[in-house]
Amino acid sequence: MIDAAILLPLVLGLFGACIGSFLNVVIYRLPREELSIAKPARSFCPRCKRQISWSENIPVLAWVFLGGRCRGCKGEIGLRYPLVEAGTAWLFGFWGHLAWSRGVAGGEDCALLVIGLLLIAICIVVTFIDIDWRIIPDEITITGMVLAPLLAIGVPRLHQASWLFGKLGDAGVERHLAAAGSSLAGLLVGGGSLWLVGIGGRALFKPKEAGEATDAMGFGDVKFMAAVGALLGMESVLLIFFVGCVTGSLGGVGNWLIGLPSVMQDIARHAARHGYRTRYIVGAAMRIGWRRRRFIPFGPFLSVGVLVVFFWRAELVQFLLHDWPMLVGSLFLGQRAG
Numbered sequence: 001m002i003d004a005a006i007l008l009p010l011v012l013g014l015f016g017a018c019i020g021s022f023l024n025v026v027i028y029r030l031p032r033e034e035l036s037i038a039k040p041a042r043s044f045c046p047r048c049k050r051q052i053s054w055s056e057n058i059p060v061l062a063w064v065f066l067g068g069r070c071r072g073c074k075g076e077i078g079l080r081y082p083l084v085e086a087g088t089a090w091l092f093g094f095w096g097h098l099a100w101s102r103g104v105a106g107g108e109d110c111a112l113l114v115i116g117l118l119l120i121a122i123c124i125v126v127t128f129i130d131i132d133w134r135i136i137p138d139e140i141t142i143t144g145m146v147l148a149p150l151l152a153i154g155v156p157r158l159h160q161a162s163w164l165f166g167k168l169g170d171a172g173v174e175r176h177l178a179a180a181g182s183s184l185a186g187l188l189v190g191g192g193s194l195w196l197v198g199i200g201g202r203a204l205f206k207p208k209e210a211g212e213a214t215d216a217m218g219f220g221d222v223k224f225m226a227a228v229g230a231l232l233g234m235e236s237v238l239l240i241f242f243v244g245c246v247t248g249s250l251g252g253v254g255n256w257l258i259g260l261p262s263v264m265q266d267i268a269r270h271a272a273r274h275g276y277r278t279r280y281i282v283g284a285a286m287r288i289g290w291r292r293r294r295f296i297p298f299g300p301f302l303s304v305g306v307l308v309v310f311f312w313r314a315e316l317v318q319f320l321l322h323d324w325p326m327l328v329g330s331l332f333l334g335q336r337a338g
């Protein structure tokens, strides 16, 4: 007999690989208005439109055996396809492991397990559609804003850690009502906080390169966070926003570093032409740096935040409110005292 502690992550991992294969289809089809998720039922090669057989659809393995090429047109199949499948498999398995180690006993625990899987799938789709198209589709965000409060009412456990939850009562029918109230608060706080940042961001950044997506932060992000807030409550959605900003800043610095060599070349070329005076070089650096700034979508970072907070909310709060201040305190105050 295999132990359930191993069996559950294993089964969920295999299930996740198949779901990942489906998510690749969703990522490709959802933003394309001429395609629907359901039709055609069978996947096809985007290049030669050839139908893909079941054996070419086996997650990860098919890509490896085909050498990353379509059997029909020999066109390259992006590395992203097996990566999405493997990533979904890993996250499903990991969530299974985490949920099991915390105990899956009652109906609400099972519901929480399923909601976690749903959340993983949504975050993966949001991440890649936002990277490709710089949008988060209404099919996800608005559906989420409608369904999340219903889920919260049905599974009050989702809001148990929320401040508002205890205030409204926590037994019997009151639990469900409290969850509904907390869900509504989360919806407003989640959407509202991102909307405010969006207004500020729009005044500061208007990337022209993005074409139609000229908003520093599109309303897709606002609706996505409203839905997430409704599902997980207002404290969680603020934490998600925080994690999104921290990881987003790191991503921004990385993005900037990648672009730096070519910006430096431009500045050097400019200086060679116009003379090496500091004043000119600084001016040119600022102009070129500004013109070359690249837009990075926020959706992927918010998605990372959603999963981090959903997986480790209690640990994160403990770290931010206790361990981190202690560490900073011991570093600065400790040294001064010593």
Ligand SMILES: [Zn+2]
Residues within 6 Å of the ligand: 045, 046, 047, 048, 049, 050, 070, 071, 072, 073, 074, 075
């Ligand atoms: Zn093909």
